[in-house]
Amino acid sequence: MRRACCSRPLRQDPCSPPSRCAAWKGISTRPGSRLRRRGGGSCHDGPEERCAARHLARHLASADAAGRGAGGRPGRRWSARLHEGAPARPPGPGRVILVTGSTGLTGRAVARSLDGRAPLRLALRNPGGAADLAVRGERVRFDFDDPASFGPALSGVTGVYLLRPPAMARPAAFEPLLAAMRAAGVRRVAFLSVRGAESIPLLPHRGIERRIEGSGLAWTHLRPSDFMQNFETVHRADIRDRGELWAPAGGGRASWVDVRDVAEAAARVLTEEGHAYRAYALTGPEALGFEDAARLFSAHVGHEVCYRRPSLPRYLWHQHRARRPAAFALVMAGIYTAQRLGLAAGTTPDLPRLIGRAPGSLERYIAGCSHQWRKPGGPAGATV
Secondary structure: OOOOHHHOOOOOOOOOOHHHOHHHOOEEOOOOOOOEEOOOOEOOOOHHHHHHHHHHHHHHHHHHHHHOOOOOOOOOOOOOOOOOOOOOOOOOOOOEEEEOOOOOHHHHHHHHHHOOOOOEEEEEOOOOOOOOOOOOOEEEEOOOOOHHHHHHHHOOEEEEEEOOOOOOOOHHHHHHHHHHHHHHOOOEEEEEOOOOHHHOOOOOHHHHHHHHHOOOOEEEEEEEOOEOOHHHHOOHHHHHHHOEEEOOOOOOEEOOEOHHHHHHHHHHHHHOOOOOOEEEEEOOOOOEEHHHHHHHHHHHOOOOOEEEOOOHHHHHHHHHHOOOOHHHHHHHHHHHHHHHOOOOOOOOOHHHHHHOOOOOOHHHHHHHOHHHOOOOOOOOOOOO
């Protein structure tokens, strides 16, 4: 008979050893080996052991979060690496990866990074409307607002790159999709979260992470810093037309990261071993402020760019006048608030370790895309 251990709460002390956790009675571990049940046998032999393994994942994830320092590095008492005997395996030959948001900023980049590494399935609201997506892969209909589209899109899929649509702010809204993933036999989900999700209650990302962690799926959270590409999407018109950077970030600093580097990290997480039940803080190589960014833009786009420091209400009003969705403006306000409070300034080694090289710098990104912000007919800026 299955023991109803899923109903048992975890111990309040996240750093207590696994042997003391109520979910771990009867289970023992050996460092560097698969989890074993006392008396022999693999920990994946039955539902009771799988349930205990899920508890361990949640237990150690909370311990790792509690042990992280201000820079986002894992604490000494627990490693972000959990047991190696998890039932999930990264997709390989014959294992299909579904990319959500595949026509968006990050999804498109992830699809490009995965192209040629694994069979791809591109999730689209309109599969016939992505002619400019030059990626090999099956186009399937998928709509976050239509649960009936989940089953066909997930059929045969073992890995999912999952992002949060701007309009989905309620973590509970992801439950139907997570249930469909379990039913389809998905083994791995890489969720695009945000840097500092564990400490910024204004953002919905930590709530979504918890839903994923409790889903029974093998998960990896990607927590990137602010994207450099936000200067193209969010700030482009202000920089090009008015020579201004608008952000309620005060004198705070951020370790901006290139989406292309994040996409490479996501591709590795979904195609390589050793990334299940981890949260990676993905940062650029240095922390800079908006004053620094304004100087870099001034040097490379051919006209002067200055940094405006609006209050939070004034920033939201500015976004409203630019016809940006309220939900999007609030999320961006939360990200800039984290910068202002000093929560986004640290750098971590997670990204270079994942991609095997140094991530790109903000100056190189601005120099390489400077045409995005030049005034029509304006002079060219400096090059790197």
